[in-house]
Amino acid sequence: DARVTQTPRHKVTEMGQEVTMRCQPILGHNTVFWYRQTMMQGLELLAYFRNRAPLDDSGMPKDRFSAEMPDATLATLKIQPSEPRDSAVYFCASGLEAGLGEQYFGPGTRLTVT
Amino acid sequence: GQQVMQIPQYQHVQEGEDFTTYCNSSTTLSNIQWYKQRPGGHPVFLIQLVKSGEVKKQKRLTFQFGEAKKNSSLHITATQTTDVGTYFCAGSPPGNQFYFGTGTSLTVIP
Known part of the structure; x- marks a missing residue:
């Protein structure tokens, strides 16, 4: 049963710390998305990749957020430095x-x- | 900018009643998708509509894509407690972009 996996499932950190979230897309999928969900803003698209190349990251705050796909089995979303307003659920989809x-x-x- | 709005934002129904959520786009869409997210869970794909005026059914769920391809609806007949969750539409204008709607949170009262 193929699934998208994400780590960690929960992360508590102090303001100013770096946060890295990881995603393993379903094998064979060539498109990867990062979303952020909050009560106030709903589901927001932050960035997405096709064949590991970034197609659109216009929804992502560039000064502190970065998204990469080092290889086809791993996508990362990094926040540096983190702020309280970054508190949310971050979803990866493929x-x-x-x-x-x-x-x-x-x-x-x-x-x-x- | 491009927005996909959904109404209502919240809906409480008695079990057995029908439920409808509406999705409206400011621009014409190439296709529209519907997702369901259970409380504490992640969005799960339900269906995709592509053709103008298209209607698809999944058991008690009926999905419709408007003739102008700017709006869509999801109708649930005779709701059950298992229908509880937030229903999202996601629309794709021509090109690579797409947008999730604001979601409709459904509560079913037993």
Whole structure:
């Protein structure tokens, strides 16, 4: 049963610390998405990749956030330095075609920045 | 900018009643997808609509794509407690972009 995996599932950190979230997309999927979900803003698309190349990261605060795909089995989202307003659930999803076709979401990383 | 709005934001229904959520886009969409997110869970894909006026059914769920491809609806007949969750639409205008709607949170009262 193929699934998207994310680590860690929960992260509590202090303001100013670096946070790295990891995602393993489903094998064979060529598109990877990063989302942030909060009560106030809902589900926001931060960035997505096709064939490991960034297609769009316009939803991501560039000064502190960065997203990469070092290889086809790993996507990372890094926040440096973290701030309390970054507290949210961060989802990774993978699929076969951006904007067309099913996206498979991971379980999410719940980040709390104090 | 491009937005996909959903109404209502919240809906409480008695078990057995019907439920409908509406999704509206400011621009024409190439396709629209629907997802369900259970409390504490992650979004799960339900269906994709591509054609103007398309209607698809999944058991008690009926999905419709508007003729102008700017709006969509999800209708649940005779709700059950297992239908509880937030329903999101996600629309894709021509090109690589796509946008999730604001979501409708459904509560079913037994």
